[in-house]
Amino acid sequence: MEFKNAYLKKVYEEAVRKNPGEPEFHQTISEVLTSLEPVIDRHPEYEKVDLMGRMVEPERMFTFRVVWQDDNGDWHTNRGWRCQFNGAIGPYKGGIRFQKNVNQGIIKFLGFEQTFKNSLTGLPIGGAKGGSDFDPAGKSDAEVMRFCQSFMTALYRYIGPDIDVPAGDMGVGGREIGFMYGQYRRLKGVFENGVLTGKGLSYGGSLIRPEATGYGAVYYLCEVLKHTGDDIKGKKVVLSGYGNVTWGAVKKLAELGAVPVTISGRAGYVYDPAGITTDEKVDFVYRMRTEGMKDGLAAYAEKFGAEFHPGEKPWSVKGDIYMPCATQNEVAMKEAEQISGSGAKYYIEVANMPTSNEALNYMRGLGTMVVAPSKAVNAGGVGVSALEMAQNSERLVWTAEQVDAELHRMMINIHKVSAEAAEEYGLGYDLVSGAKIAGFKKVADAMMAQGCF
Ligand code: GLU
Numbered sequence: 059m060e061f062k063n064a065y066l067k068k069v070y071e072e073a074v075r076k077n078p079g080e081p082e083f084h085q086t087i088s089e090v091l092t093s094l095e096p097v098i099d100r101h102p103e104y105e106k107v108d109l110m111g112r113m114v115e116p117e118r119m120f121t122f123r124v125v126w127q128d129d130n131g132d133w134h135t136n137r138g139w140r141c142q143f144n145g146a147i148g149p150y151k152g153g154i155r156f157q158k159n160v161n162q163g164i165i166k167f168l169g170f171e172q173t174f175k176n177s178l179t180g181l182p183i184g185g186a187k188g189g190s191d192f193d194p195a196g197k198s199d200a201e202v203m204r205f206c207q208s209f210m211t212a213l214y215r216y217i218g219p220d221i222d223v224p225a226g227d228m229g230v231g232g233r234e235i236g237f238m239y240g241q242y243r244r245l246k247g248v249f250e251n252g253v254l255t256g257k258g259l260s261y262g263g264s265l266i267r268p269e270a271t272g273y274g275a276v277y278y279l280c281e282v283l284k285h286t287g288d289d290i291k292g293k294k295v296v297l298s299g300y301g302n303v304t305w306g307a308v309k310k311l312a313e314l315g316a317v318p319v320t321i322s323g324r325a326g327y328v329y330d331p332a333g334i335t336t337d338e339k340v341d342f343v344y345r346m347r348t349e350g351m352k353d354g355l356a357a358y359a360e361k362f363g364a365e366f367h368p369g370e371k372p373w374s375v376k377g378d379i380y381m382p383c384a385t386q387n388e389v390a391m392k393e394a395e396q397i398s399g400s401g402a403k404y405y406i407e408v409a410n411m412p413t414s415n416e417a418l419n420y421m422r423g424l425g426t427m428v429v430a431p432s433k434a435v436n437a438g439g440v441g442v443s444a445l446e447m448a449q450n451s452e453r454l455v456w457t458a459e460q461v462d463a464e465l466h467r468m469m470i471n472i473h474k475v476s477a478e479a480a481e482e483y484g485l486g487y488d489l490v491s492g493a494k495i496a497g498f499k500k501v502a503d504a505m506m507a508q509g510c511f
Contacts, residue, residue: 060092061091061092062095063099065098065110066092066095066098066110069091069108069111069114070084070087070088070091072111073087073114076115079163080161080166082163082164082166082167083163083164083166083167083170085167085411085414085415086171086411087170088415089411089415089418090170090174090498091110091114093490093491093494093495094494094495096483096485096491097495097498097499098110104506107506107510109502109506113501113502113505114170116141116142116144116169116170117142117145118142119139119140119141119165119166119169120139120141120213120216121137121139122137122138122139122212123135123137123138123212124138124190124205124208124212125208126201126204126207126208127204128201129198129201136191136192136205137190137191138188138189138190138212138213139160139162139188139189140165140213140216140217141165141166141168141188142169142184142216142222143166143170143172143173143187144185144501144505145184146504146508147176147177147182147183147500147501148176148181148182148183148184149182149220149221149222150183151176151183151184151186151222151223151443151444152168152169152172152176152185152186152187152224152225153168153187153188153224153225153226153227153230153256153440154190154224154225154226154227154230154238155168155187155189155190156189156192156193156194156228156229157189157191157192157193157194158191158193158195159191160191161191164189164386165187165188165189166187167386167410167411168189168410169185169186170185171185171411171433172186172440173497173501174433174494174497174501175432175434175436175440176437176440177496177497177498177500177501178433178434178472178475178476178496178497179437179440179441179472180468180472180475181441181445181468182444183440183444183447188213188224189227190209192209194229194234206234206237206238206241207237207238207240207241209238210237210242210245213238214242214245214246217253218253219252219447219450219451223255223443224238224254224255225254225255225256225440226256226302228301228385231256231302231347231348232256232258232263232268232348235254235257235258236257236258236261238254239253239254239257239261251450252451255267255443255444256443257446262446263446264445264449265455265457265458266442266461266465267442267443267446268306269306269309269310270306270438270439270442270461270465271436271438271439272303272304272305272306272307272308272309272310272383272408273307273309273310273438273465274435274437274438274439274441274442274468274469275307275381275383275408275435276311276314277310277465277466277469277470278406278430278434278438278469279379279381279406280314281469281470281473281474282428282430282473282489283404285473285477285487290311290314290316291314291315291316292315292316292317293316293317293378293379294316294317294376294377294378295311295316295317295318295319295378295379295380296319296320296372296373296375296376296377297318297320297321297372297380297381297383297408298320298321298373298381298382298383298384298388298412299323299383299384299385299409300321300322300323300343300346300354301347301383301384303383303409303436304321304343304383304384305340305344305347307383307408308321308334308343309340312333312334312335312336312340317335318334318335319331319333319375320377321334321343321355321372322384323354323355323384325353325355325356325369326355326367326368326369326370327355327366327367327370327372328358328364328366328367329364329365329372330358330359330362330364330365331364331365339358342358342361342362343358356368371388371393373389373393373396374396376400376401376402377400377402378404379403379406380397380400380402380405380406381406381407381408382407382409382412382413383408383409383412385409385412386410386412387411387413387414388409388412388413389412389414389417390413390417391414391416391417391420393417394413394417394418394420394421397421398421398424398426401426403426403427403428404430405421405427405429406430406435407429407430407431407435407436408435408436409436410436412432418490422488422490428487429489429490430489430490431489431493433493433494433497434472434473434493437469438468438469441465441468442461442464442465445461445464475492475496476489476493476495477489477492478496479492479493479495479499480492480495482495483495
């Protein structure tokens with residue numbers, strides 16, 4: 059990526075040098091810094107104190123050993139991480155990811171993105187991320203419990219309701235959060251349920267948290283459509299993934315009269331031309347993940363008479379709106395060409411960094427599509443986590459309607475402040491740059507106000 063600003067180029071090159079072998083981290087730094095160029099040009103005070111050099115360096119990061127025993131009595135050693143990236147505007151906050159391919163660079167990239175995203179929610183939460191290279195696939199409940207207990211035994215001394223509040227991410231759902239909270243409570247001897255979010259409803263979880271990321275993404279999409287004078291009804295939507303985020307998005311899309319037609323996983327994708335629109339279909343998608351259904355995609359296709367395309371991604375399917383909800387870098391140049399070639403007008407990122415920088419620049423450069431960035435679009439998940447923290451500290455439970463209304467308001471505001479920030483810098487309706495500028499401003503102000511450390 060080309061830097062026009064010499065200071066930012068230097069910050070980027072230093073970060074690459076200091077973080078060898080972490081391509082995802084380099085990718086997000088380069089993407090964020092280039093978007094911030096107009097802000098850095100206009101604010102020389104940031105360069106004066108090397109604010110950006112500080113911004114790309116996590117405040118701290120822990121690496122720990124996680125040892126656990128499987129059901130056959132064999133022992134395993136995994137590695138765990140927690141990256142407390144930026145705590146300038148609130149306690150560190152961000153999910154925990156359990157996935158075989160997780161490494162230090164992936165955790166750092168996610169923590170960096172989380173800082174901007176959390177700021178955009180308008181709520182007081184800093185940025186963090188954690189995880190492990192543990193592979194949850196095919197593990198029994200007892201194995202997952204032993205792993206989670208061991209993970210929390212290492213992590214508990216670094217977190218707390220006013221310190222750092224982890225949550226779920228890929229491979230970490232309600233079951234894992236429950237096991238981790240149980241272990242935290244046992245170790246600390248206190249009922250500090252504000253230490254984790256995404257909890258079950260019986261011990262302090264928030265209504266609408268499971269739906270929040272997907273619902274929030276669709277609320278954001280509705281704001282984009284409002285801006286372009288378009289209607290969501292009847293729009294064909296191509297989505298990837300089949301986890302909690304995809305499910306929430308599909309559910310809300312169906313409710314608003316759109317027609318979600320695909321879901322996908324490592325095994326391939328399902329194309330359901332009739333639309334994943336009935337309660338029965340939407341519930342099936344929910345159960346695929348929560349029940350750890352084996353061959354769930356093929357089972358969906360068979361049950362509902364849809365097409366299953368093994369080993370393929372859904373991006374060759376023609377749609378009006380594309381929503382990648384699965385994982386980082388799932389859309390590279392080839393996929394970007396398929397998507398733009400369909401004539402679609404909307405590319406709405408949902409997963410964290412689902413698009414390679416090259417593909418993102420290509421799609422933005424075409425000028426035929428509105429491109430919306432995940433940092434803004436998926437912020438409703440962590441936003442409702444912050445509402446869960448508020449309920450926990452108040453020892454109250456909000457109704458589903460209350461949480462949903464707050465989530466909706468939050469997404470309207472995120473779209474608005476992003477569009478306004480882009481306008482302020484003469485960039486037009488550029489949601490990608492606008493989100494970064496808006497998210498950055500609050501963190502930068504807080505860091506400047508608090509002095510250097
Ligand atoms: N893992 C989700 C995210 O990336 C949720 C984080 C949270 O709720 O703290 O935003």
